[in-house]
Amino acid sequence: MNVRTDFDGVMAAAGGPLYVVTAAGADGPAGCLVGFATQTSIEPSRFLVCLSRVNRTWRAAAGAAHLGVHLVPATARPLAERFGGETGDEGGKFAGVAWRPGPHGVPLLDDCPARFVGRVVTRIDLGDHEGFLLAPEAADAEEAPPPLDLADVADVEPGHPA
Numbered sequence: 032m033n034v035r036t037d038f039d040g041v042m043a044a045a046g047g048p049l050y051v052v053t054a055a056g057a058d059g060p061a062g063c064l065v066g067f068a069t070q071t072s073i074e075p076s077r078f079l080v081c082l083s084r085v086n087r088t089w090r091a092a093a094g095a096a097h098l099g100v101h102l103v104p105a106t107a108r109p110l111a112e113r114f115g116g117e118t119g120d121e122g123g124k125f126a127g128v129a130w131r132p133g134p135h136g137v138p139l140l141d142d143c144p145a146r147f148v149g150r151v152v153t154r155i156d157l158g159d160h161e162g163f164l165l166a167p168e169a170a171d172a173e174e175a176p177p178p179l180d181l182a183d184v185a186d187v188e189p190g191h192p193a
Contacts, residue, residue: 049066053098061092063086099140100149145178
């Protein structure tokens with residue numbers, strides 16, 4: 032029995048929706064694909080996103096007061112491939128992607144109509160990831176299509192190791 036392998040198998044079987052988290056960085060917009068995210072409270076509304084400490088989005092988020100959280104629709108696999116399989120350290124992930132500045136300058140992706148901007152309430156050390164607990168301040172959900180699932184992108188090579 033290998034606990035790590037078995038645990039990874041349980042998590043892969045569980046699946047879950049994918050998100051793109053965005054931040055307005057000092058050197059331009061930053062964003063990455065996130066599978067570690069969940070609502071943590073109903074009242075008050077709170078949401079936790081976990082960012083790998085090795086990527087550019089974490090560096091941008093570390094100095095940000097607000098982050099954008101975009102539920103990736105099942106029809107937007109190319110967007111997931113870009114934000115999950117490329118690194119912002121080597122080029123602009125936002126080149127050729129339709130987006131606009133939202134509240135607090137947070138980048139909002141046009142291809143993700145279900146999204147929110149949250150104020151960073153606290154940051155939590157979670158090992159190789161840092162958790163950002165967010166208080167939603169603006170949200171769009173008029174057209175909330177079915178989300179892309181973790182299993183749908185299992186073949187995408189990450190731009191950075193975890």
